[in-house]
Amino acid sequence: MLPHTPSESPPSNLAALAEDHYFSANPPPKDLQKHVALAEDFIDFHSKAGRRLVLVTSGGTTVPLEKQTVRFIDNFSAGTRGATSAEYFLEAGYAVLFLHRQFSLLPYSRHYSHATDCFLDFLREGPNGSVVARDEDASKMLNVLRKYREARDKNMLLVLPFVSISDYLHELRSIAQLMKPLGPKGLLYLAAAVSDFFVPPDRMSEHKIQSTDAADAFNKKSKPVSEEEETFDNFDSSPSVPRSKRLVVDLDPVPKFLKNLVEGWSPEGMIVSFKLETDPKILVHKARYSLDRYQHHLVIGNLLSTRKWEVVFVGPGNPDKWIRVPQSGRIQDIKEAEKDEPLDPKSLPEQEPEVEIESLIIPAVAELHTKYIKNSEEKKLGA
Ligand code: PMT
Numbered sequence: 246m247l248p249h250t251p252s253e254s255p256p257s258n259l260a261a262l263a264e265d266h267y268f269s270a271n272p273p274p275k276d277l278q279k280h281v282a283l284a285e286d287f288i289d290f291h292s293k294a295g296r297r298l299v300l301v302t303s304g305g306t307t308v309p310l311e312k313q314t315v316r317f318i319d320n321f322s323a324g325t326r327g328a329t330s331a332e333y334f335l336e337a338g339y340a341v342l343f344l345h346r347q348f349s350l351l352p353y354s355r356h357y358s359h360a361t362d363c364f365l366d367f368l369r370e371g372p373n374g375s376v377v378a379r380d381e382d383a384s385k386m387l388n389v390l391r392k393y394r395e396a397r398d399k400n401m402l403l404v405l406p407f408v409s410i411s412d413y414l415h416e417l418r419s420i421a422q423l424m425k426p427l428g429p430k431g432l433l434y435l436a437a438a439v440s441d442f443f444v445p446p447d448r449m450s451e452h453k454i455q456s457t458d459a460a461d462a463f464n465k466k467s468k469p470v471s472e473e474e475e476t477f478d479n480f481d482s483s484p485s486v487p488r489s490k491r492l493v494v495d496l497d498p499v500p501k502f503l504k505n506l507v508e509g510w511s512p513e514g515m516i517v518s519f520k521l522e523t524d525p526k527i528l529v530h531k532a533r534y535s536l537d538r539y540q541h542h543l544v545i546g547n548l549l550s551t552r553k554w555e556v557v558f559v560g561p562g563n564p565d566k567w568i569r570v571p572q573s574g575r576i577q578d579i580k581e582a583e584k585d586e587p588l589d590p591k592s593l594p595e596q597e598p599e600v601e602i603e604s605l606i607i608p609a610v611a612e613l614h615t616k617y618i619k620n621s622e623e624k625k626l627g628a
Pocket residue numbers: 304321322323324325326327435436437438439440441499500501502503517518519520521522547552
């Protein structure tokens with residue numbers, strides 16, 4: 246058993262101050278009220294049915310560089326983990342609130358979008374001017390279509406989009422707070438790739454950042470650029486172009502709101518976060534650090550290069566547990582499957598694994614959730 250010693254974590258009053266400051270300085274997305282109303286009805290419906298409900302966050306958050314945004318910083322995530330997990334949660338009987346980056350992968354339609362093939366490649370002309378699935382794709386498509394229709398018809402899936410980091414945080418806070426009536430039956434599964442840095446609104450340009458000074462003549466406030474400003478650069482002692490022609494992006498850290506989530510927004514729900522790293526040597530350490538710091542219920546660690554092949558569950562009071570998809574059934578794979586450290590990415594086949602790792606992750610998370618609900622109920626009875 247590994248010790249669970251809390252490392253230093255921001256005191257609650259500082260976390261509350263940071264929350265007030267962030268949410269009053271960064272405006273909410275324009276559809277927040279509409280999304281809140283939809284989420285409230287959805288949560289109420291499933292709470293009354295006594296059903297488990299999971300909030301799955303998915304895809305990357307953008308960091309806008311301008312208020313009227315032309316340019317933004319983005320990250321790699323297409324939302325595969327989130328969209329695939331959502332399907333397996335539905336299969337396990339959960340209602341799924343899917344908070345995703347707009348235009349990223351969605352449960353079910355993911356099988357036919359963003360792929361190297363265009364969705365039209367799955368179709369052919371049928372009789373009398375109709376359009377039908379190609380024979381070789383029909384049985385899989387029918388299976389996917391049935392599952393999708395069932396989820397929609399039974400009101401088991403609510404899909405809400407976000408775009409920027411501040412949209413995401415506003416949505417996450419509102420939805421997590423709405424989940425309180427679910428008590429321990431609420432599960433938060435935070436698979437979105439959340440930006441760590443952003444441009445605060447008071448330093449953000451209103452209009453498109455200019456790459457030439459052609460607009461200066463129209464801007465009464467603009468001052469002539471001094472010779473010193475032309476040549477000085479505090480990031481680079483021998484710049485190849487003058488500073489006035491460069492775009493130097495100065496980002497602030499995004500406050501970490503996991504503490505606020507655990508203590509205030511969703512104090513009874515089970516909270517699962519993901520930890521993404523690229524360096525295998527630090528993955529488990531960073532996952533445990535996050536767990537110690539925020540005192541939530543599970544961190545699922547994954548490496549960028551092997552995230553479809555293996556993840557590690559880091560939970561309080563439990564040894565780290567690696568979950569791996571079988572590679573090819575070779576004898577040495579069995580040994581590798583039991584390894585207590587990350588796989589060597591070079592040893593993995595180039596093609597994607599045949600088994601979706603989420604088909605192993607979700608039953609394991611659901612099992613931990615069952616224990617969590619049981620423990621919470623016992624604690625309540627004992628209190
Ligand atoms: O979409 P795919 O291609 O399938 O990729 C899936 C994935 C690799 C993105 C996913 O499995 C994953 O690891 N998601 C979490 C990525 C991430 O944001 O990691 P992080 O180490 O930066 O953050 C860890 C946790 O802290 C996250 O759960 C996040 O919700 C939280 N966080 C992060 C930044 C921030 N400012 N505040 C936070 O609370």
